[in-house]
Amino acid sequence: MIIRKINPQGYCNGVKRALNIVSNALEDKNVKRPIYLLGQIIHNKHVVKDFIDKGAIVVEDKTKSRLELLDSINEGTVIFSAHGVSPLVYKKAKEKGLNIIDATCGYVLIVHKKIEDYLNKGFDVIYIGTKNHPEVEGVLGISNKIHFISNLEQIKNLNITNDKIYCTNQTTLSQYDIIDIFNLLKKKYPNILIDDKICDATTVRQKAMKEQEKADLCIVVGDSASSNTKKLYKVSSELAGIKTILCEDLKSLDKNELKNVKTVNISSGASTPDYIVDEIINYLISID
Ligand code: SF4
Known part of the structure; x- marks a missing residue:
C-alpha cells in the first residue's frame, strides 16, 4: 500500500500555543488551584483527557453557553480555550475573582x-x-x-x-x-x-487537500466536533473528488474501508496530535 501524508497537517500555531499555556499552568505550583478549562481547550478528546489526568477540571455541557458554565466555577483559575470567549464571559470571570488565563488564538x-x-x-x-x-x-x-x-x-x-x-x-x-x-x-x-x-493555517491545509494526488482513499483524522477537520473532509471528498473517510483515532477507523485500497492519503485537523496519525500509519503499514 502506498501511504502519503498530506502536508501541512496537524497542530496549527494557535493550538500549539493553547496547549503550552495549559501545560505550563498545570506545572506551575504558583497558579491558583483548582484549574478549570472552560469547555474543551481544543476539539480533541485525547488531548483533553490528558489534561484531566494531570489535574485540570473540564467544565462542559453542550446545552450551556460559556457564560452559563461559569456559574459552576467559584474559585481558582479558569482557562479560556483557543476559540475565544465573549467580553461578557471575561467580565463575569473577573467579577467572580477568578484568576484568568486566556488561550484565545491571535x-x-x-x-x-x-x-x-x-x-x-x-x-x-x-x-x-x-x-x-x-x-x-x-x-x-x-x-x-x-x-x-x-x-x-x-x-x-x-x-x-x-x-x-x-x-x-x-x-x-x-x-x-x-x-x-x-x-x-x-x-x-x-x-x-x-x-x-x-486563518492561514486553515487556508494552507484546505489548499493541500484540494491539490492532493489521486488516491483510492483519503483518511482525515480529527475530532467530530472540530470545525477545521470537517472542512478538510469536505474539500477532499467534494473538491478533490477522492473517496474520503473521517476518523477520530485508530479505534474508530472503519477497517472495512481499507479493502482493495492500494493508495491512501492521510491528513489531520489542526487539533489532532501527531501520535494519533502515526498510530494509524503504523497500522496501515502492518496490514500491508
Ligand atoms: S484560528 Fe486558525 S491558527 Fe488559530 S487556533 Fe483556529 S485553526 Fe488554529
Missing part, C-alpha cells in the same frame, strides 16, 4: 477587535459561521446587533438599511464555500466591506 482576537471597531464606527456587522460553535458564541457575545448567517439561504432574511456594512467570518470555514456567500452578499449590498478572516 487570529480570533483580531476578528473580535475588528467587529468591535466597526460597530463603534456605526457599521452593521454580518458574521458568517457555524451555529453553536464556541468561536461563534464568543463573537456573537460582543453585541446582540451582529447579523449572524451560516449559509447562502439566510442572506435573503437580511434586512439591513444602513449604507455601512462590514462582513467577516469564523476562522475555520471553507475558503471554497465562503466565496459564494461573499458574492451573493456583494450582489445584495454593493457597498459591503468584506473582510475574509479564514
Whole structure:
C-alpha cells in the first residue's frame, strides 16, 4: 500500500500555543488551584483527557453557553480555550475573582477587535459561521446587533438599511464555500466591506487537500466536533473528488474501508496530535 501524508497537517500555531499555556499552568505550583478549562481547550478528546489526568477540571455541557458554565466555577483559575470567549464571559470571570488565563488564538482576537471597531464606527456587522460553535458564541457575545448567517439561504432574511456594512467570518470555514456567500452578499449590498478572516493555517491545509494526488482513499483524522477537520473532509471528498473517510483515532477507523485500497492519503485537523496519525500509519503499514 502506498501511504502519503498530506502536508501541512496537524497542530496549527494557535493550538500549539493553547496547549503550552495549559501545560505550563498545570506545572506551575504558583497558579491558583483548582484549574478549570472552560469547555474543551481544543476539539480533541485525547488531548483533553490528558489534561484531566494531570489535574485540570473540564467544565462542559453542550446545552450551556460559556457564560452559563461559569456559574459552576467559584474559585481558582479558569482557562479560556483557543476559540475565544465573549467580553461578557471575561467580565463575569473577573467579577467572580477568578484568576484568568486566556488561550484565545491571535487570529480570533483580531476578528473580535475588528467587529468591535466597526460597530463603534456605526457599521452593521454580518458574521458568517457555524451555529453553536464556541468561536461563534464568543463573537456573537460582543453585541446582540451582529447579523449572524451560516449559509447562502439566510442572506435573503437580511434586512439591513444602513449604507455601512462590514462582513467577516469564523476562522475555520471553507475558503471554497465562503466565496459564494461573499458574492451573493456583494450582489445584495454593493457597498459591503468584506473582510475574509479564514486563518492561514486553515487556508494552507484546505489548499493541500484540494491539490492532493489521486488516491483510492483519503483518511482525515480529527475530532467530530472540530470545525477545521470537517472542512478538510469536505474539500477532499467534494473538491478533490477522492473517496474520503473521517476518523477520530485508530479505534474508530472503519477497517472495512481499507479493502482493495492500494493508495491512501492521510491528513489531520489542526487539533489532532501527531501520535494519533502515526498510530494509524503504523497500522496501515502492518496490514500491508
Ligand atoms: S485553526 Fe486558525 S484560528 Fe483556529 S487556533 Fe488554529 S491558527 Fe488559530
